[in-house]
Amino acid sequence: MGTPLITVTSVTYALRGQRLLASFGIRSKISRTKNRSSEKGCSYSISVPAGKFDEAEEILKKHGIKIIGRTERTDGS
Amino acid sequence: MIYLDNSATTYPKPSAVAAAVSSTIKASANPGRSGHSMSLAAAEKIYAARRTAADFFSAADETRVIFTPGCTFGLNAAIKGLLSPGDHVVVSNLEHNAVMRPLETLRAKGIDITKAEAFAADDEKTVDSFRHSINAKTKMIICTHASNVWGIRFPIERLCALAHAYGLIFITDAAQSAGIVPISMNDGYDIVCTAGHKGLYGPMGTGIMLLSENIMPATIIEGGTGSNSVSLLQPEDLPDRYESGTPNLPGIAGLKAGIDFIRSKGTESVAQHEFRLIGELYRAFEKLPNIRLYTPFPDPEHFVPVLSFNVEGYDSEDIAAFLNNHGIAVRAGLHCAPSAHEAFGTLSTGAVRISPSVFTRHSDIERLVFTIKKLK
Numbered sequence: 001m002g003t004p005l006i007t008v009t010s011v012t013y014a015l016r017g018q019r020l021l022a023s024f025g026i027r028s029k030i031s032r033t034k035n036r037s038s039e040k041g042c043s044y045s046i047s048v049p050a051g052k053f054d055e056a057e058e059i060l061k062k063h064g065i066k067i068i069g070r071t072e073r074t075d076g077s
Numbered sequence: 078m079i080y081l082d083n084s085a086t087t088y089p090k091p092s093a094v095a096a097a098v099s100s101t102i103k104a105s106a107n108p109g110r111s112g113h114s115m116s117l118a119a120a121e122k123i124y125a126a127r128r129t130a131a132d133f134f135s136a137a138d139e140t141r142v143i144f145t146p147g148c149t150f151g152l153n154a155a156i157k158g159l160l161s162p163g164d165h166v167v168v169s170n171l172e173h174n175a176v177m178r179p180l181e182t183l184r185a186k187g188i189d190i191t192k193a194e195a196f197a198a199d200d201e202k203t204v205d206s207f208r209h210s211i212n213a214k215t216k217m218i219i220c221t222h223a224s225n226v227w228g229i230r231f232p233i234e235r236l237c238a239l240a241h242a243y244g245l246i247f248i249t250d251a252a253q254s255a256g257i258v259p260i261s262m263n264d265g266y267d268i269v270c271t272a273g274h275k276g277l278y279g280p281m282g283t284g285i286m287l288l289s290e291n292i293m294p295a296t297i298i299e300g301g302t303g304s305n306s307v308s309l310l311q312p313e314d315l316p317d318r319y320e321s322g323t324p325n326l327p328g329i330a331g332l333k334a335g336i337d338f339i340r341s342k343g344t345e346s347v348a349q350h351e352f353r354l355i356g357e358l359y360r361a362f363e364k365l366p367n368i369r370l371y372t373p374f375p376d377p378e379h380f381v382p383v384l385s386f387n388v389e390g391y392d393s394e395d396i397a398a399f400l401n402n403h404g405i406a407v408r409a410g411l412h413c414a415p416s417a418h419e420a421f422g423t424l425s426t427g428a429v430r431i432s433p434s435v436f437t438r439h440s441d442i443e444r445l446v447f448t449i450k451k452l453k
Contacts, residue, residue, distance in 0.1 A: 009304050009305055009312065009314045009317070010109065010302070010303065010304035010305075010312070010314055010317050011108065011109035011117075011120040011124075011303065011304075012109070012120075012123075012124060012127070012139070012140060012315075012316060012317070013140075013314070015120060015121060015124040016124070016138075016139065016140070030117060031112050032111065032112025040305045040306075040307050040308060041304075041305060041306035041307035041308070042110075042303055042304055042305070042306040043304060043305070044112075064138075066314065
């Protein structure tokens, strides 16, 4: 099972999302999204612990953060 | 040098501002563009500044804080992004050219403008003047929060309510008030534009445009945002929509330090200090028969701590040059606000403007009065 990645439109939303998740006790990391995981081009992703994927996505959506992709990173990068 | 030109830009800046700028220049990458640690750290700095500004102005959220190269840029973005040919706008008669020049450009494209008269220390008459200027085609009221020449403070909460009662957009230019007068987006303003380098003590080249949740001007600048880059259309997401191009990270980091400085001092305490100094100056000038004052005694409800005057028999620029020769920096002339001078009959003479800061001392004002008394 890979690392869950939630893709958002910009670094501002990634940082906002990271802060929001932290307030719910979910640790996360921000990284640049690989183009293949987004049809829109440059974007940022928030990686969350396995098992927190759905919860994190729900929190972000509920707080108005637009999610443009959901993937799992499996290459170990 | 005794520096009394803080309405142009505050000087000196707090040491924390210089430190923030310096440390950011020494170690920063382009924020929001790359995935390496330095770029992400830079993005975190911008985000922290955005949160600080959002908190300071009670913005709906930090994405509604748009960093601009100055107040003028923000006003241009707001005005040109919202008006269309056939629209009518009401402005005060004390606006800066940051408002009047974009409007004049739009006048050639079919925008109509009415100037509402300001009545110093009489909010009822000022609000009435705006009310009577509204017509069926009015789309927007734009009003400076405080005149950069006369210090006259407008009742923007009431003018905003008036605008909304008529279904109009309300924009305010807070270049001279932010950091001295509390400003809250909770009061319903559609757009607030301000400089970062005046009462917020940030570096020059910084500004903020605050957007309410219900407003989305068309863009006047498009370009790279580090987001949604496959599309040639400008992103809709904020703040990217209005922040194309590499941001002024050192400036924004400095602006955050400036806002932190003001918060640590307290806006009310800063205002009290500056009003005490301007009040002393006013009382001293009142006693000099060759000094011409144009406004009533500046009370905090109706003014910001800025005072302009003239000396009988002298051009305002001559007074500024005389003071400069005696080690005192002030600004004379028209202050980029010919409309404000026209309203007070000083378009041909200009005026000498005194604007203190949190760093101005009582002795600085005494020295100014002492020096002015040398003029015969």
